[in-house]
Amino acid sequence: MKSSEVMCLERRLQELGLQDSYIDGEFGTITENAVVVYQRSRRLYRDGVVGPQTAGSMGIWHANPWCNQAAQRISSRHDGAKQILIVRGGSWSSQQAVVQLSRRVAGRWTCSAELSGMVGRNGLRPLRDRRSGDGTTPAGVFPLARLKAWDGHMFSFFGNASNPGVPQGLWRQVRAGDCYGATPNTSSYGHLRYRSRNACGSPDEYLADYENAYTQAAIIGANSEPNVSGDAPGEIPYASAIFLHRHSYSSNGAAKPSAGCVSLASGELRYVLGRVNTSVLFAIGTSMHLYHDA
Numbered sequence: 001m002k003s004s005e006v007m008c009l010e011r012r013l014q015e016l017g018l019q020d021s022y023i024d025g026e027f028g029t030i031t032e033n034a035v036v037v038y039q040r041s042r043r044l045y046r047d048g049v050v051g052p053q054t055a056g057s058m059g060i061w062h063a064n065p066w067c068n069q070a071a072q073r074i075s076s077r078h079d080g081a082k083q084i085l086i087v088r089g090g091s092w093s094s095q096q097a098v099v100q101l102s103r104r105v106a107g108r109w110t111c112s113a114e115l116s117g118m119v120g121r122n123g124l125r126p127l128r129d130r131r132s133g134d135g136t137t138p139a140g141v142f143p144l145a146r147l148k149a150w151d152g153h154m155f156s157f158f159g160n161a162s163n164p165g166v167p168q169g170l171w172r173q174v175r176a177g178d179c180y181g182a183t184p185n186t187s188s189y190g191h192l193r194y195r196s197r198n199a200c201g202s203p204d205e206y207l208a209d210y211e212n213a214y215t216q217a218a219i220i221g222a223n224s225e226p227n228v229s230g231d232a233p234g235e236i237p238y239a240s241a242i243f244l245h246r247h248s249y250s251s252n253g254a255a256k257p258s259a260g261c262v263s264l265a266s267g268e269l270r271y272v273l274g275r276v277n278t279s280v281l282f283a284i285g286t287s288m289h290l291y292h293d294a
């Protein structure tokens with residue numbers, strides 16, 4: 001899956017003589033640096049973000065009132081929100097989603113370009129109707145989670161690759177023994193425990209074995225610590241490991257749906273993670289759900 005919006009940006013940067021690299025639709029370091037050079041040349045705010053001002057100056061921006069209005073409605077129900085990552089599925093059963101990072105600046109909401117995301121293989125389902133292993137991504141509005149690892153480290157982001165620019169104190173470099181519990185009605189469900197690779201059996205996830213999908217990831221706070229439903233006998237296991245992570249790909253190069261998370265192409269994931277703060281909300285659902293109910 002490639003983002004047509006990023007490809008449009010790359011073509012425009014090439015026309016302006018600012019980018020010579022191959023057009024791949026991924027917002028990587030080369031593209032971001034070219035954007036900063038453009039912003040400097042036009043005396044725009046130099047943040048590497050292609051918002052309405054920069055994109056309008058380039059002549060590639062078209063208004064997306066739905067995203068701005070949805071962010072405004074969501075924020076009216078969630079006081080203090082300054083950033084919302086909107087994950088909008090085409091339907092409840094769709095495996096694909098449009099992802100946009102919306103930020104409030106000077107009292108107004110501004111959305112990023114549309115990014116191409118993937119959700120669960122069985123689409124979306126409201127959290128309270130969801131059960132672990134059902135192949136759906138939970139719908140709702142969730143905070144960034146903060147977990148306590150087996151060694152006492154509190155973290156919200158993790159990965160097998162380098163820190164993409166998130167707060168250093170909340171970044172966890174995956175290490176030997178990191179086993180994320182996904183077995184319902186056990187004490188490890190929804191928690192990061194220490195286990196050997198052999199002892200961390202499915203559905204639990206030994207994070208070091210997910211080098212590609214978990215290059216870098218954020219933890220979406222759906223049924224997360226400190227109150228995880230499903231980590232004790234008799235409790236409903238709504239969700240365990242809900243992450244924003246990198247796409248996995250099939251043999252023909254197509255992005256695959258997730259087991260119940262949200263995924264992006266590597267460049268777009270770095271773009272998002274490099275800009276979110278600890279107060280970001282994750283709003284996941286269909287257009288009607290996000291606009292009216294979230």
